[in-house]
Amino acid sequence: xxxxxxxxxxxVTEKGKDVELRCDPISGHTALYWYRQRLGQGLEFLIYFQGxxxxxxxxxxxxxxxxxxxxxxxxxxxxxxxxxxxxxxxLCASRLTGGTEAFFGQGTRLTVV
Amino acid sequence: ELKVEQNPLxxxxxxxxxxxIYCNYSTTSDRLYWYRQDPGKSLxxxxxxxxxxxxxxxxRLMASLDTKARLSTLHITAAVHDLSATYFCAxxxxxxxxxxxxxxxxxxxx
Numbered sequence: 001x002x003x004x005x006x007x008x009x010x011x012v013t014e015k016g017k018d019v020e021l022r023c024d025p026i027s028g029h030t031a032l033y034w035y036r037q038r039l040g041q042g043l044e045f046l047i048y049f050q051g052x053x054x055x056x057x058x059x060x061x062x063x064x065x066x067x068x069x070x071x072x073x074x075x076x077x078x079x080x081x082x083x084x085x086x087x088x089x090x091l092c093a094s095r096l097t098g099g100t101e102a103f104f105g106q107g108t109r110l111t112v113v
Numbered sequence: 114e115l116k117v118e119q120n121p122l123x124x125x126x127x128x129x130x131x132x133x134i135y136c137n138y139s140t141t142s143d144r145l146y147w148y149r150q151d152p153g154k155s156l157x158x159x160x161x162x163x164x165x166x167x168x169x170x171x172x173r174l175m176a177s178l179d180t181k182a183r184l185s186t187l188h189i190t191a192a193v194h195d196l197s198a199t200y201f202c203a204x205x206x207x208x209x210x211x212x213x214x215x216x217x218x219x220x221x222x223x
Contacts, residue, residue: 033210042201042215043156050208059210091155093211100144100163102203102211104156 002026004105006092012111013082021077021108025094032075033093033102034067043091049075051097082112115140117204119214126192126221134187134217136202145185146203146211147176156201159187192221 005024013019025032034046045059049069060066064082069075079086089109095102116139126132136145144163148156160169162178162185169176173196175188185202199218203211 031208035213043203043213045210045212048210053208056210093156100161101158102146103158104148106155 004092004094004103006090006105006108008108009106010109010111012113015084015112016081018078018080019082019110021079021090021110023075023077023092023094023105025072025075025092026096026103028072028096029094029103030072030097031095031102032069033095034075034077035091035093036088037091037107038088046077046090079110082110084112086110087112115142115204115206115209115212117202117212117214119200119202119217122215122217124217124219126189126219128193128221128223129191131191132189134189134200134202134219136185136187136204136214138183138185138204138212140206141180141183142204142206144205145178146205147185147187148201148203150199150201150216152198159200189219194221194223197221 007022030051032049035043037043047067048056064080067077089107091107093102093104118137147159150156160176165180167178173190178185197220199216201216203213
Protein backbone atom coordinates (compact mmCIF):
# COMPACT_ATOMS: atom_id res chain seq x y z
CA UNK A 1 0.00 0.00 0.00
CA UNK A 2 0.92 3.63 -0.24
CA UNK A 3 1.20 4.27 3.47
CA UNK A 4 1.41 2.65 6.88
CA UNK A 5 -1.79 0.78 7.60
CA UNK A 6 -3.04 -0.11 11.06
CA UNK A 7 -5.94 -2.27 12.10
CA UNK A 8 -8.35 -2.16 13.69
CA UNK A 9 -8.87 1.58 13.74
CA UNK A 10 -10.91 1.30 16.91
CA UNK A 11 -11.06 -1.44 19.50
CA VAL A 12 -13.18 -1.64 22.62
CA THR A 13 -12.35 -4.49 24.95
CA GLU A 14 -13.23 -5.62 28.41
CA LYS A 15 -10.71 -5.36 31.19
CA GLY A 16 -8.72 -8.57 31.43
CA LYS A 17 -9.05 -9.55 27.78
CA ASP A 18 -6.13 -9.84 25.39
CA VAL A 19 -5.93 -7.64 22.29
CA GLU A 20 -3.81 -7.76 19.17
CA LEU A 21 -3.06 -4.71 17.09
CA ARG A 22 -1.69 -4.91 13.58
CA CYS A 23 0.65 -2.68 11.60
CA ASP A 24 1.44 -3.02 7.89
CA PRO A 25 4.47 -0.84 7.16
CA ILE A 26 5.32 0.72 3.83
CA SER A 27 6.78 -1.94 1.58
CA GLY A 28 10.56 -2.10 1.88
CA HIS A 29 10.75 -0.14 5.11
CA THR A 30 13.07 -1.96 7.45
CA ALA A 31 12.52 0.15 10.56
CA LEU A 32 9.21 -0.12 12.39
CA TYR A 33 8.19 1.66 15.59
CA TRP A 34 5.27 1.37 18.00
CA TYR A 35 4.23 4.30 20.15
CA ARG A 36 1.43 4.90 22.62
CA GLN A 37 -0.36 8.21 22.96
CA ARG A 38 -2.72 8.78 25.85
CA LEU A 39 -5.40 11.43 25.48
CA GLY A 40 -3.87 14.88 25.29
CA GLN A 41 -0.37 13.54 25.84
CA GLY A 42 2.79 13.10 23.82
CA LEU A 43 4.12 9.95 22.19
CA GLU A 44 5.51 7.24 24.42
CA PHE A 45 7.96 4.85 22.76
CA LEU A 46 7.13 1.16 23.09
CA ILE A 47 9.25 -0.97 20.76
CA TYR A 48 11.46 -0.61 17.69
CA PHE A 49 12.32 -3.17 15.00
CA GLN A 50 15.26 -2.62 12.66
CA GLY A 51 15.73 -5.27 9.99
CA UNK A 52 16.93 -8.56 11.44
CA UNK A 53 18.45 -6.99 14.53
CA UNK A 54 17.07 -7.77 17.96
CA UNK A 55 14.21 -5.37 18.66
CA UNK A 56 14.59 -2.54 21.14
CA UNK A 57 11.96 -3.39 23.72
CA UNK A 58 13.07 -0.83 26.26
CA UNK A 59 9.81 1.11 26.10
CA UNK A 60 7.41 -1.72 26.83
CA UNK A 61 5.67 -0.75 30.08
CA UNK A 62 5.12 -4.26 31.45
CA UNK A 63 5.39 -7.93 30.56
CA UNK A 64 1.76 -7.79 29.45
CA UNK A 65 3.00 -6.04 26.32
CA UNK A 66 4.77 -7.87 23.52
CA UNK A 67 5.33 -7.34 19.82
CA UNK A 68 6.47 -9.41 16.89
CA UNK A 69 7.58 -8.70 13.39
CA UNK A 70 8.38 -11.24 10.72
CA UNK A 71 11.15 -9.98 8.49
CA UNK A 72 10.31 -6.61 7.05
CA UNK A 73 6.58 -7.14 6.98
CA UNK A 74 3.65 -6.96 9.31
CA UNK A 75 4.04 -6.32 13.01
CA UNK A 76 1.61 -7.19 15.76
CA UNK A 77 1.45 -5.61 19.20
CA UNK A 78 -0.22 -7.81 21.80
CA UNK A 79 -1.52 -6.60 25.13
CA UNK A 80 -2.49 -9.34 27.55
CA UNK A 81 -4.93 -8.96 30.42
CA UNK A 82 -5.75 -5.40 29.42
CA UNK A 83 -6.17 -2.74 32.08
CA UNK A 84 -8.01 0.55 31.90
CA UNK A 85 -4.72 2.44 31.88
CA UNK A 86 -3.93 0.73 28.56
CA UNK A 87 -6.60 2.87 26.92
CA UNK A 88 -4.80 5.02 24.37
CA UNK A 89 -4.07 5.42 20.70
CA UNK A 90 -1.37 3.04 19.53
CA LEU A 91 0.62 4.43 16.62
CA CYS A 92 2.91 2.58 14.28
CA ALA A 93 5.55 4.18 12.07
CA SER A 94 7.98 2.87 9.49
CA ARG A 95 11.12 4.17 7.87
CA LEU A 96 13.43 3.07 5.09
CA THR A 97 16.94 2.16 6.20
CA GLY A 98 19.15 5.09 5.36
CA GLY A 99 16.06 7.10 4.67
CA THR A 100 15.07 10.05 6.70
CA GLU A 101 11.33 10.36 6.97
CA ALA A 102 9.36 8.21 9.37
CA PHE A 103 5.74 7.77 8.31
CA PHE A 104 2.95 7.15 10.77
CA GLY A 105 -0.19 5.09 10.42
CA GLN A 106 -3.58 6.36 11.48
CA GLY A 107 -3.39 4.54 14.79
CA THR A 108 -5.58 2.14 16.71
CA ARG A 109 -7.74 3.70 19.40
CA LEU A 110 -7.97 1.18 22.21
CA THR A 111 -10.60 1.57 24.91
CA VAL A 112 -10.60 -0.80 27.87
CA VAL A 113 -13.90 -0.84 29.74
CA GLU B 114 19.48 9.13 27.73
CA LEU B 115 18.22 11.43 25.02
CA LYS B 116 15.71 13.99 26.24
CA VAL B 117 13.69 16.37 24.10
CA GLU B 118 12.01 19.46 25.46
CA GLN B 119 9.58 21.69 23.67
CA ASN B 120 8.31 25.07 24.67
CA PRO B 121 5.87 26.47 24.97
CA LEU B 122 3.51 23.54 25.54
CA UNK B 123 0.47 25.70 24.86
CA UNK B 124 0.33 28.66 22.54
CA UNK B 125 -2.59 30.87 21.72
CA UNK B 126 -1.86 33.38 19.03
CA UNK B 127 -3.79 35.86 16.96
CA UNK B 128 -4.17 35.51 13.25
CA UNK B 129 -1.53 37.44 11.38
CA UNK B 130 1.04 37.27 14.16
CA UNK B 131 4.42 35.57 14.15
CA UNK B 132 5.70 33.16 16.73
CA UNK B 133 8.39 30.54 17.34
CA ILE B 134 8.25 27.11 18.94
CA TYR B 135 11.48 25.80 20.43
CA CYS B 136 12.83 22.28 20.63
CA ASN B 137 15.88 21.52 22.75
CA TYR B 138 17.54 18.13 22.95
CA SER B 139 20.16 16.73 25.26
CA THR B 140 22.70 14.88 23.08
CA THR B 141 24.11 15.02 19.59
CA SER B 142 21.59 13.72 17.10
CA ASP B 143 21.48 12.55 13.50
CA ARG B 144 18.11 13.90 12.51
CA LEU B 145 15.39 16.12 13.84
CA TYR B 146 11.77 15.88 12.79
CA TRP B 147 8.79 18.19 13.05
CA TYR B 148 5.31 16.70 12.92
CA ARG B 149 1.84 18.14 12.97
CA GLN B 150 -1.10 16.39 14.63
CA ASP B 151 -4.71 17.47 14.25
CA PRO B 152 -7.21 16.39 16.92
CA GLY B 153 -8.09 12.72 16.57
CA LYS B 154 -5.64 12.26 13.74
CA SER B 155 -2.22 10.74 13.28
CA LEU B 156 1.07 12.55 12.75
CA UNK B 157 1.86 14.34 9.53
CA UNK B 158 5.51 14.84 8.69
CA UNK B 159 6.41 18.50 8.17
CA UNK B 160 10.19 18.68 8.08
CA UNK B 161 13.31 16.56 8.49
CA UNK B 162 16.46 18.46 9.38
CA UNK B 163 19.78 16.71 8.94
CA UNK B 164 22.63 19.13 9.40
CA UNK B 165 23.73 22.19 11.27
CA UNK B 166 22.26 25.32 9.81
CA UNK B 167 19.58 23.44 7.90
CA UNK B 168 16.54 25.55 7.15
CA UNK B 169 13.36 24.33 5.51
CA UNK B 170 10.22 26.23 4.68
CA UNK B 171 6.74 25.20 3.69
CA UNK B 172 4.11 27.89 3.43
CA ARG B 173 3.92 29.82 6.69
CA LEU B 174 6.16 27.39 8.56
CA MET B 175 9.93 27.49 8.66
CA ALA B 176 12.13 25.10 10.61
CA SER B 177 15.79 25.50 11.42
CA LEU B 178 18.43 23.46 13.20
CA ASP B 179 21.44 24.51 15.26
CA THR B 180 23.26 21.32 16.19
CA LYS B 181 25.84 23.12 18.30
CA ALA B 182 23.14 24.59 20.51
CA ARG B 183 21.07 21.39 20.20
CA LEU B 184 18.14 23.55 19.26
CA SER B 185 15.54 23.56 16.55
CA THR B 186 12.95 26.22 15.98
CA LEU B 187 9.64 26.16 14.15
CA HIS B 188 8.70 29.66 13.11
CA ILE B 189 5.17 30.57 12.21
CA THR B 190 4.66 33.58 10.00
CA ALA B 191 1.35 35.46 9.80
CA ALA B 192 -0.60 32.69 11.49
CA VAL B 193 -3.93 31.55 10.10
CA HIS B 194 -6.61 29.44 11.76
CA ASP B 195 -5.73 26.38 9.66
CA LEU B 196 -2.41 26.15 11.49
CA SER B 197 -4.17 25.27 14.75
CA ALA B 198 -2.85 21.84 15.73
CA THR B 199 -0.32 20.19 18.00
CA TYR B 200 3.27 20.31 16.79
CA PHE B 201 5.83 17.74 17.86
CA CYS B 202 9.55 17.64 17.41
CA ALA B 203 11.40 14.33 17.53
CA UNK B 204 15.08 13.49 17.57
CA UNK B 205 17.02 10.40 16.49
CA UNK B 206 20.51 9.21 17.33
CA UNK B 207 21.89 6.59 14.95
CA UNK B 208 19.64 3.52 14.96
CA UNK B 209 17.54 4.49 17.93
CA UNK B 210 13.83 5.20 18.06
CA UNK B 211 12.49 8.68 17.58
CA UNK B 212 12.30 10.48 20.89
CA UNK B 213 9.48 13.00 20.98
CA UNK B 214 8.95 16.22 22.81
CA UNK B 215 5.67 16.67 24.65
CA UNK B 216 4.19 18.73 21.86
CA UNK B 217 3.06 22.33 21.50
CA UNK B 218 -0.67 22.83 21.25
CA UNK B 219 -1.19 25.82 18.99
CA UNK B 220 -4.47 27.67 18.80
CA UNK B 221 -4.81 30.49 16.29
CA UNK B 222 -7.65 32.85 17.07
CA UNK B 223 -9.21 35.65 15.07
